[in-house]
Amino acid sequence: MAERLLVRALNGGESTKIVTLNGKKMTKMPSALKNLSGLRALHLENNLIPKVCSEIRALTQLTTLNLGNNLLEEVPEEMKYLTSLERLHLFGNRINRFAPGACDGLRNLILLNLNHNQLTSIPEEISRLKNLMYLSINHNWITSIPRELCFLEKLSELQLNYNRLTCIPEEIKFMHKLQKLFLIRNNIEVLPERFCDLINLRVLNIAGNIIRIFPPGFRDLKLREFYCEENPLFLKQPVRAAIKEDVWSLQEITSRFIMNQLEANNPFLMQAIEGYPEVKNTLSKGRECAICGKLFLTTWMECVEFVSPSKNWKTSRNLHHVPLRVLICSFKCFNQRGSNLFGIAKVQSK
Ligand SMILES: [Zn+2]
Structure with missing residues (x-):
């Protein structure tokens, strides 16, 4: 069936640059893809595909691949052959791991969407995605941000909403290009002091964590939007000073x-x-x-x-x-x- 659908989708002739087979109940990818080496975009979202076919490695011109809402269990190793890929959508699968080497060839990847999967960690190899600008891994089970992620120099937007993060590494200070950071509904208790080095950060949403207090330099951030509702923030309540002597070592x-x-x-x-x-x-x-x-x-x-x-910050009312x-x-x-x-x-x- 997959092959027939592909032939139909290719009615535009051999020079077709875009193939869209969205929501066709396909259970496998058409192996005839191997003849489409000039393909630029492949949309296979909303199918029942459990595995990427090996023929996909022929698609070295592909810039967009959408495999959202399928049945994949890993970020496939075959991704490494897609050296022109810029946008990779893998949301809504059952992904719980990156296959070894999956990140190796994705040197042109700009956007990676892994929302609604079952990842518990982000592999160190993520640091190979040198051109990544947008990373979204909302609604997974991630417990920590690896230091290596902080060395993605071009990353401008990071979304890790609805995960299980408990802290943010001090190395976040290296994300000089970061403009938008979304960490809604995690278990983060503290923002590291060097968080305030994120000079390009404009949008920060940390609603629904367990933060009580912010680091001293926080007021110097040039935010435009800041959301922190549903955190047990310290409220303005005086604590009486005990007049005591200090005993120092x-x-x-x-x-x-x-x-x-x-x-x-x-x-x-x-x-x-x-x-x-x-x-x-x-x-x-x-x-x-x-x-x-x-x-x-x-x-x-x-x-x-x-x-x-700050008056320049848009915040919750x-x-x-x-x-x-x-x-x-x-x-x-x-x-x-x-x-x-x-x-x-x-x-x-x-
Ligand atoms: Zn003093």
Whole structure:
């Protein structure tokens, strides 16, 4: 039947560039495809195809392949022969894995749609899709974003709605071209601090996660749209300051002294520290107090500052304040904080 349908679809003659066999109840791909090496677009969505035929490897001119709503169980290995492919639609299948090598030849792929499948992970090989700009894997069971995905330099839109993500890798900062990020309905608790390096991000939707607070630089993002409903965000409620003495470890006291002396360009310490690379490395992890501007190492108070969303951001109507994470060096500074800053945890030691 597949062959007959293909012949009918080819009524346009041998020079046909587009074949559309949408919703024909086909259970296999027509093997005569091998004679259509000039084909540019192949639409086989809404059929019952469980496997890609090996003849597809002849379609080296193909730029669009739609196999959406079929019965595939993997991203087929044969994809690697489709070296001109730019748009690959595999939504609505039963895909739970990438076949080895599937990504190898897809160096021109711009769009990959894997919505509504059964993937639990994204393979590291995704990093071979160097030209990928749009990646959509909504409604799968993905638990983590591999670091390798963050090295797709051209990626401009990433959709991972309705998955099982619990965190975002720090490497997301490398996605310099990312403009739209959709992470609706996952289990994400924290956005990494370097998230704020995404200077081209314009649309962020993290509705339906478990985020309570945003990293400090969040207000500098140049967003146009920001949606965060259904997150247990900190609400603007004062936490009473306990007037306590800080008890710091000897390491903390020494580190603070040295870090702040280095900051003040103490020539003796600047020279001395060069002989102690390990100490230098440890001290490089110092953080700055939001009140006094001095540096500290491992002991701080975690606070929340409520800032109004930028007027340039389109947000959900009931978002009046965005809670940002702020670190403070001591109770002394905590008791001097402004009216918009609230304590959320006692002194922490790591
Ligand atoms: Zn301070």
